[in-house]
Amino acid sequence: xxxxIEFSHTYGTGTKAHLAIDEVSFRVDAGEIVCVVGPSGCGxxxxxxxxxxxxxxxxxxxxxxxxxxxxxxxxxxxxxxxxSRSLLPWKTVAANVEFPLRDRGLxxxxxxxRVAEALAWVGLDAAxxxxxxxxxxxxQQRVSIARALAYRPALMLMDEPFASVDxxxxxxxxxxxxxxxxxxxxxxxxxxxxxxESVYLADRVLxxxxxxxxxxxxxxxxxxxxxxxxATRGSDAFVHLRTEIAxxxxx
Amino acid sequence: xxxxxxxxxxxxxxxxxxxxxxxxxxAATVTNNVVFPTPLAIVRKAxxxxxxxxxxxxxxxxxxxxxxxxxxxxxxxxxxxxSVVGIVLGIALGLVPVLADYAGAVLxxxxxxxxxxxxxxxxxxxxxxxxxxxxxxxxxxIWPVLLNSVDGARSVDPIKADTARAYRIGRLRWIVSxxxxxxxxxxxxxxxxNLAFALILMVVSELVGSADGVGYQITNAEGTFDYRTxxxxxALVSVLGFVLNRLLVAVENRALAWxxxxxxxxx
Amino acid sequence: xxxxxxxxxxxxIFLCLWQLASQLKxxxxxxxxxxLQVAGRIGQLFGQAEFxxxxxxxxxxxxxxxxxxxxxxxxxxxxxxxxxLLRNATSAVVDLLRPIPSVTLIPLVLTAFGDxxxxxxxxxxxxxxxxxxxxxxxxxxxxxxxxxxxxRAFRTSRLRTALxxxxxxxxxxALTGIRMSAAISLVVIVSTEFLSNxxxxxxxxxxxxxxxxxxxxxxxxxxxxxxxLGAAVNSLLQGVQNRWFSWAGKGA
Numbered sequence: 001x002x003x004x005i006e007f008s009h010t011y012g013t014g015t016k017a018h019l020a021i022d023e024v025s026f027r028v029d030a031g032e033i034v035c036v037v038g039p040s041g042c043g044x045x046x047x048x049x050x051x052x053x054x055x056x057x058x059x060x061x062x063x064x065x066x067x068x069x070x071x072x073x074x075x076x077x078x079x080x081x082x083x084s085r086s087l088l089p090w091k092t093v094a095a096n097v098e099f100p101l102r103d104r105g106l107x108x109x110x111x112x113x114r115v116a117e118a119l120a121w122v123g124l125d126a127a128x129x130x131x132x133x134x135x136x137x138x139x140q141q142r143v144s145i146a147r148a149l150a151y152r153p154a155l156m157l158m159d160e161p162f163a164s165v166d167x168x169x170x171x172x173x174x175x176x177x178x179x180x181x182x183x184x185x186x187x188x189x190x191x192x193x194x195x196x197e198s199v200y201l202a203d204r205v206l207x208x209x210x211x212x213x214x215x216x217x218x219x220x221x222x223x224x225x226x227x228x229x230x231a232t233r234g235s236d237a238f239v240h241l242r243t244e245i246a247x248x249x250x251x
Numbered sequence: 252x253x254x255x256x257x258x259x260x261x262x263x264x265x266x267x268x269x270x271x272x273x274x275x276x277x278a279a280t281v282t283n284n285v286v287f288p289t290p291l292a293i294v295r296k297a298x299x300x301x302x303x304x305x306x307x308x309x310x311x312x313x314x315x316x317x318x319x320x321x322x323x324x325x326x327x328x329x330x331x332x333x334s335v336v337g338i339v340l341g342i343a344l345g346l347v348p349v350l351a352d353y354a355g356a357v358l359x360x361x362x363x364x365x366x367x368x369x370x371x372x373x374x375x376x377x378x379x380x381x382x383x384x385x386x387x388x389x390x391x392x393i394w395p396v397l398l399n400s401v402d403g404a405r406s407v408d409p410i411k412a413d414t415a416r417a418y419r420i421g422r423l424r425w426i427v428s429x430x431x432x433x434x435x436x437x438x439x440x441x442x443x444x445n446l447a448f449a450l451i452l453m454v455v456s457e458l459v460g461s462a463d464g465v466g467y468q469i470t471n472a473e474g475t476f477d478y479r480t481x482x483x484x485x486a487l488v489s490v491l492g493f494v495l496n497r498l499l500v501a502v503e504n505r506a507l508a509w510x511x512x513x514x515x516x517x518x
Numbered sequence: 519x520x521x522x523x524x525x526x527x528x529x530x531i532f533l534c535l536w537q538l539a540s541q542l543k544x545x546x547x548x549x550x551x552x553x554l555q556v557a558g559r560i561g562q563l564f565g566q567a568e569f570x571x572x573x574x575x576x577x578x579x580x581x582x583x584x585x586x587x588x589x590x591x592x593x594x595x596x597x598x599x600x601x602x603l604l605r606n607a608t609s610a611v612v613d614l615l616r617p618i619p620s621v622t623l624i625p626l627v628l629t630a631f632g633d634x635x636x637x638x639x640x641x642x643x644x645x646x647x648x649x650x651x652x653x654x655x656x657x658x659x660x661x662x663x664x665x666x667x668x669x670r671a672f673r674t675s676r677l678r679t680a681l682x683x684x685x686x687x688x689x690x691x692a693l694t695g696i697r698m699s700a701a702i703s704l705v706v707i708v709s710t711e712f713l714s715n716x717x718x719x720x721x722x723x724x725x726x727x728x729x730x731x732x733x734x735x736x737x738x739x740x741x742x743x744x745x746x747l748g749a750a751v752n753s754l755l756q757g758v759q760n761r762w763f764s765w766a767g768k769g770a
Contacts, residue, residue: 263603263606263607264606264607264608264609265610266607267607267610267611268610268611271611286625286629286630287626349524352521352525352528353524353525353527354528355521355525356525356526356749357529359525359749359752360529360745360746363704363744363745363747363748363752364745365704365705365706365708365721365744366705366709367621367705367708367712367713368708368709368721368724368737368741368744371734372734372741375549376549447617450617450619451619454619454621455619455621455709458621458622458713469622484622485618485622485623488617488619489617489618492616492617492618493614493617496613497613
């Protein structure tokens with residue numbers, strides 16, 4: 001699905017140039033959830049934005065479904081951390097979810113049905129007519145996820161999506177991501193600073209080094225499926241994995 | 252409870268206004284100067300001029316047609332043109348910073364020019380009449396909404412920009428569905444100011460370049476020492492300004508309901 | 519290319535196009551003279567002692583009006599801003615007085631105060647009070663309650679809170695208002711001179727010697743001088759604001 005080959009990114013030019021990402025390579029297979037963890041400021045967001053086509057690719061290559069990424073590819077969706085600034089406050093929830101669908105050549109009926117479907121998926125069918133300001137943080141992030149789902153992307157990119165919500169809501173939203181993958185077959189690349197979250201969600205975890213970021217290690221997460229917030233997080237395998245990752249990051 | 256406090260506020264305002272008028276009435280009566288008629292005399296004159304019609308027409312008499320309607324027409328036309336051009340140009344400049352840089356010095360100069368000084372220029376270019384007045388109104392009142400539109404377009408959240416790019420939203424839709432609404436609070440603030448300017452310029456342009464309208468009437472009355480009419484005209488301008496501003500604020504409140512509730516929640 | 523350089527380039531392009539249009543007779547030069555002609559006229563004007571005196575008179579009147587407006591509007595704004603009751607009570611009167619164009623009040627002020635520089639200063643002050651007033655009131659309302667609460671948590675006296683928290687916060691807003699007020703008062707002063715034939719001041723000079731004699735180069739010269747003056751002052755005040763009050767961010 002996604003192939004990142006020796007990708008590097010430098011900020012600025014000349015004397016002020018700063019190498020943010022140093023020849024990172026990895027792949028994400030269809031239907032996988034891959035989590036990227038690393039210390040603060042290591043370049044995780046830059047990497048994600050580059051995959052999304054939002055940053056120009058200086059060195060290396062990124063391939064999505066076999067096609068090289070030049071500019072923004074047509075079949076991926078991004079969920080940002082700051083949901084309140086990503087949603088349009090003047091539109092209703094339903095209008096927000098529908099917004100990216102309008103230029104895609106769908107009929108009104110099709111668009112409306114996708115919107116209803118996506119909202120039902122995230123459990124917000126009752127909130128379709130409300131405005132984002134009337135919703136809690138967790139609900140707003142659900143709208144953001146619904147918007148991504150309605151778009152039916154091949155790959156969903158998530159940039160620290162649950163960093164701004166409280167712990168309870170975070171647990172619910174994490175389970176929502178798992179559900180999205182298992183029921184809709186979505187491929188997810190998720191960036192997070194929360195080690196526990198990365199182990200809980202991922203099939204594989206990519207550990208990045210501090211800036212300039214390189215891939216320190218790729219860990220396969222062999223935890224049983226379906227995952228459970230209490231049982232899985234309490235298991236020995238889980239603890240072992242998160243300790244390993246914490247060690248890798250702190251090095 | 253809420254409705255009560257609004258009512259109290261309303262009463263307070265107009266009570267103070269009433270007191271103001273009473274003091275004015277007393278001061279004018281005491282000084283007894285032809286140049287300063289009492290509010291009562293002004294209202295009577297206004298009634299004579301414009302409100303002598305039948306009840307079915309809201310008491311509006313024929314005077315309204317020659318005096319008030321042409322002015323309002325010019326005001327509305329001038330303000331509308333200035334607003335549309337200002338918003339379109341402002342958003343374009345806000346979205347293309349390079350253009351704004353190049354235009355910066357020229358625009359800074361133009362907006363500092365006292366519009367009255369351009370009246371002779373416009374008179375020469377357009378001669379007496381409505382086009383000259385429209386030109387004066389548009390040129391003088393475009394700046395607040397232009398500057399505010401630039402500011403509004405510039406202040407669109409980069410996260411919204413990233414989201415729109417990630418979802419490959421088309422350029423036109425981006426401008427109409429995201430930039431314009433995002434900039435609308437600042438644009439409305441500019442519109443309120445440019446309405447005030449447009450009113451002033453309408454009057455000023457009629458002082459010199461017109462044969463009808465409120466401004467003409469004021470200057471004509473002043474020339475014939477008919478101070479009651481002059482004051483009636485001034486009062487009319489004041490009332491017009493007040494009413495139009497209130498109307499605009501009402502429209503703004505409806506259009507920006509989403510913005511106010513967001514701020515309420517944050518506050 | 520730096521931003522300021524771009525601005526100058528833009529200006530030069532504009533002047534070149536104007537000169538071209540004038541030389542190609544696309545616009546009638548008797549009605550709209552070209553920039554070189556206008557510049558020449560301006561040079562001539564500043565060579566005349568009478569003009570220089572008038573120019574200084576205008577600048578002086580403008581300075582006084584702006585200072586007067588600031589002196590009245592800032593305390594008034596602070597007062598009204600701190601007492602919501604008072605602000606609401608006066609709002610009807612304010613909203614009815616504000617729309618009155620100061621130029622229509624010329625004959626009245628003339629009669630009340632006689633001829634002279636006072637009229638235009640009074641009118642300019644009246645017209646330019648409003649931006650400062652509203653900006654100060656707005657600024658007071660926008661003071662982050664978090665700052666005030668922090669001060670209260672430290673049991674700061676109300677006066678100290680007013681001076682050390684609210685006042686610095688309001689200052690950038692007040693400055694923006696003063697900048698707008700400077701622009702408006704210059705416009706009103708020049709307009710008043712233009713319309714009232716008072717004989718003193720730069721606007722008067724342009725009217726008597728330019729407009730009434732059909733000397734469009736003079737009129738344009740006057741326009742350019744007024745524009746440059748206003749733009750220069752605005753730039754200056756903006757520079758001061760940016761330099762000393764950049765901590766305020768983009769709120770003001």
